[in-house]
Amino acid sequence: MSDNTYNVPTMAEMAAKGESPEILFWVGCAGSYDDRYKNVTRAFVKILNVVGVSFAVLGPEETCTGDPARRAGNEFLFQMQAVSNIQVLNGYKVKKVVTACPHCFNTLKNEYPALGGNYEVIHHSTFLQQLINQGKVSLKGGGEFKGRKITYHDSCYLGRANNIYEAPREVLEALDAELVEMKRCKTKGFCCGAGGGQMFKDAEPGNKEVNVERTEEALSTGADTIAVGCPFCMTMMSDGVKNKEKEADVKVKDLAELIAEGLGEK
Amino acid sequence: MEYIGQIAFVIVLGTAIFVLFKRIKRIKSNINLGKDVDIKNNTSERWKNTFLIAFGQKKMFKRPIPAFLHLLIYVGFLVINLEVLEFVLDGLSGQHRIFAPFLGGIYPVLMNIFEFLAVAVLFSCTAFLIRRNIIKVKRFHSREMTSWPKLDANLILVIEIVLMLAILTMNAADQLLQQLNPEHYTATGSLFFSSFLIPLFEGMNTTSLIFIERAAWWFHIVGILAFAVYVTYSKHLHIFMAFPNTYYSTLTPKGQMKNMDAVTNEVNMMLGIQPEGGTPPPAPEEIGRFGAKDINDLTWKNLMDSYACTECGRCTSECPANQTGKLLSPRKIMMDTRDRVEEVGKSLAGGGKGLEDGKTLLHDFITKEEINACTSCQACVEACPVSIDPLDIIYQLKRYVAMEESGSPASWNSMFQNIETNFAPWKFAPTDRFKWADNLKKEEA
Ligand code: SF4
Numbered sequence: 001m002s003d004n005t006y007n008v009p010t011m012a013e014m015a016a017k018g019e020s021p022e023i024l025f026w027v028g029c030a031g032s033y034d035d036r037y038k039n040v041t042r043a044f045v046k047i048l049n050v051v052g053v054s055f056a057v058l059g060p061e062e063t064c065t066g067d068p069a070r071r072a073g074n075e076f077l078f079q080m081q082a083v084s085n086i087q088v089l090n091g092y093k094v095k096k097v098v099t100a101c102p103h104c105f106n107t108l109k110n111e112y113p114a115l116g117g118n119y120e121v122i123h124h125s126t127f128l129q130q131l132i133n134q135g136k137v138s139l140k141g142g143g144e145f146k147g148r149k150i151t152y153h154d155s156c157y158l159g160r161a162n163n164i165y166e167a168p169r170e171v172l173e174a175l176d177a178e179l180v181e182m183k184r185c186k187t188k189g190f191c192c193g194a195g196g197g198q199m200f201k202d203a204e205p206g207n208k209e210v211n212v213e214r215t216e217e218a219l220s221t222g223a224d225t226i227a228v229g230c231p232f233c234m235t236m237m238s239d240g241v242k243n244k245e246k247e248a249d250v251k252v253k254d255l256a257e258l259i260a261e262g263l264g265e266k
Numbered sequence: 267m268e269y270i271g272q273i274a275f276v277i278v279l280g281t282a283i284f285v286l287f288k289r290i291k292r293i294k295s296n297i298n299l300g301k302d303v304d305i306k307n308n309t310s311e312r313w314k315n316t317f318l319i320a321f322g323q324k325k326m327f328k329r330p331i332p333a334f335l336h337l338l339i340y341v342g343f344l345v346i347n348l349e350v351l352e353f354v355l356d357g358l359s360g361q362h363r364i365f366a367p368f369l370g371g372i373y374p375v376l377m378n379i380f381e382f383l384a385v386a387v388l389f390s391c392t393a394f395l396i397r398r399n400i401i402k403v404k405r406f407h408s409r410e411m412t413s414w415p416k417l418d419a420n421l422i423l424v425i426e427i428v429l430m431l432a433i434l435t436m437n438a439a440d441q442l443l444q445q446l447n448p449e450h451y452t453a454t455g456s457l458f459f460s461s462f463l464i465p466l467f468e469g470m471n472t473t474s475l476i477f478i479e480r481a482a483w484w485f486h487i488v489g490i491l492a493f494a495v496y497v498t499y500s501k502h503l504h505i506f507m508a509f510p511n512t513y514y515s516t517l518t519p520k521g522q523m524k525n526m527d528a529v530t531n532e533v534n535m536m537l538g539i540q541p542e543g544g545t546p547p548p549a550p551e552e553i554g555r556f557g558a559k560d561i562n563d564l565t566w567k568n569l570m571d572s573y574a575c576t577e578c579g580r581c582t583s584e585c586p587a588n589q590t591g592k593l594l595s596p597r598k599i600m601m602d603t604r605d606r607v608e609e610v611g612k613s614l615a616g617g618g619k620g621l622e623d624g625k626t627l628l629h630d631f632i633t634k635e636e637i638n639a640c641t642s643c644q645a646c647v648e649a650c651p652v653s654i655d656p657l658d659i660i661y662q663l664k665r666y667v668a669m670e671e672s673g674s675p676a677s678w679n680s681m682f683q684n685i686e687t688n689f690a691p692w693k694f695a696p697t698d699r700f701k702w703a704d705n706l707k708k709e710e711a
């Protein structure tokens with residue numbers, strides 16, 4: 001690891017040096033394995049590097065929070081996951097966690113305390129908003145985004161689940177783009193279709209796919225970028241755009257990717 | 267003969283109170299079929315919600331037009347009940363307009379306000395009938411809106427219209443009688459809205475007018491008492507249940523699922539973890555089933571929710587599964603729960619088999635296909651104007667399917683297996699988890 005490459009320290013490495021980072025970046029399973037979302041993970045790490053935030057990841061020690069199991073009804077498996085994760089986190093005396101996945105965010109923040117895991121948990125949209133407000137991220141004049149239309153798709157587990165509606169929008173406004181809202185937004189935001197474990201099974205019989213319905217709504221805003229803040233929404237909206245054969249004109253991007261681009265990191 | 271009216275009234279009122287009392291007792295014991303949960307914390311927050319959401323109708327105003335129409339009926343209901351009090355006292359004492367002498371000049375003003383509200387209720391109910399039956403607003407016509415729920419909704423509106431017409435008729439006849447027999451019929455001055463009906467009755471003799479006035483009076487009060495009993499069988503019960511239901515609604519973030527402490531005990535024992543403070547886990551109470559198969563596995567709050575449901579369908583109209591043609595409808599979840607509770611309660615009261623009748627909420631009322639379509643998006647919880655949580659019931663049914671029946675969809679079972687063996691919901695090697703950083707660490711910053 002030289003000084004001019006990106007730094008991705010693990011908790012174990014830091015602990016070995018007797019250090020402890022300010023934040024733990026919880027990557028999540030999608031952020032670790034999903035080809036598309038790995039790019040978001042890297043974009044976020046780049047931002048952390050550029051801003052000089054003291055952070056670490058668990059690396060190979062991270063495991064699933066248990067959220068999909070819990071939502072699908074397997075409470076036992078969820079708690080097994082949760083309890084062993086909490087042992088690791090408490091072992092490192094973690095205080096503050098940032099994650100780019102709203103499902104991990106919700107579980108770590110709201111559901112781990114009942115099992116003995118108490119941390120300050122922040123979603124990356126809020127974290128990015130804080131960096132922008134503190135002036136630590138200054139975007140280069142917004143040249144690239146100026147005049148372009150971006151629409152934001154609310155993730156259920158950020159929005160309704162945790163009342164985070166403004167942070168992602170403020171992040172997008174910092175890009176100097178024109179934020180156009182879908183009719184069903186904020187508290188009325190329409191799900192992408194992947195929550196509740198749907199990501200891991202085929203949809204039940206119906207007359208339409210949820211993600212196609214939502215993508216049509218997003219496309220009708222005329223935006224050329226659909227911004228998301230969730231790995232499942234990313235998959236569903238990207239598939240929706242493909243289904244509508246619009247992938248040449250409309251991009252689905254995570255907030256972290258957009259900010260990294262705005263910083264000139266690609 | 268003098269007291270015959272009073273005696274008849276006491277009998278009518280007594281019967282209504284008796285039947286109502288029995289119904290309330292039944293509903294209370296039905297709700298208590300649910301599991302006990304302790305919901306007492308944070309009283310100030312709870313009162314605030316009750317005030318804003320139940321009294322203040324806050325969530326109704328997400329849809330302004332029906333909210334306005336509903337508000338007229340709601341205020342009408344609250345205020346016109348004051349008049350019902352006078353009706354009851356008149357009926358018991360054999361007097362006519364017992365409040366008039368006490369209130370003097372205010373009485374006519376009050377009567378005009380009541381009449382205004384009666385007309386407002388008439389207007390709203392008519393508008394609602396048109397929305398339901400002529401414009402056919404979509405959410406009133408989905409699958410679970412079978413003949414009874416549809417009839418129930420229309421009946422409520424028609425009954426309210428007829429009751430309001432009775433008040434206006436009574437006041438119109440009364441105004442004419444005031445001129446003919448000022449001794450008995452206390453002057454109310456001109457009443458604005460009922461005056462329009464006077465031409466219908468002008469020229470009638472005193473006997474006919476007295477008959478019309480009395481008939482309208484009896485019709486209104488008997489109608490109201492009968493309606494009160496009817497309400498307990500109807501979705502209209504929300505006029506009472508909305509209040510306790512909002513009071514006891516969840517205060518934690520919508521995304522937070524309730525922890526199953528029975529499972530925590532088992533997990534801790536398996537992993538040999540001492541709970542904090544070193545105290546051994548409390549002796550496991552009767553664990554019962556994991557998750558819910560029938561209504562007695564749900565909590566009393568879930569069952570109260572089902573009695574508070576207005577069947578408005580706002581939840582269903584925002585449910586992504588339902589809107590894309592899946593079987594799931596959160597409104598149906600609530601209606602099924604209530605139907606099952608009523609069925610079991612009725613059977614138990616008649617010494618029947620109750621829960622042991624061979625049917626269960628899961629499978630016989632709510633199918634796996636329905637609950638498997640849920641995306642846990644909480645749109646239903648957000649939409650509900652009386653703070654009902656259909657998702658909480660769905661979660662508990664899913665838990666039963668997963669943990670007691672091992673009946674989850676095959677792809678979920680593989681997801682479970684992946685988490686157990688690879689610590690991720692997909693089949694990737696745990697050793698590859700950190701690979702995303704490999705190139706990044708070499709990249710020039
Ligand atoms: S949580 Fe489930 S039932 Fe409720 S609106 Fe979302 S998909 Fe429908």
Ligand code: SF4
Nearest residue numbers: 575576578579581650
């Ligand atoms: S659960 Fe709430 S939103 Fe749904 S039908 Fe009942 S009252 Fe309406």
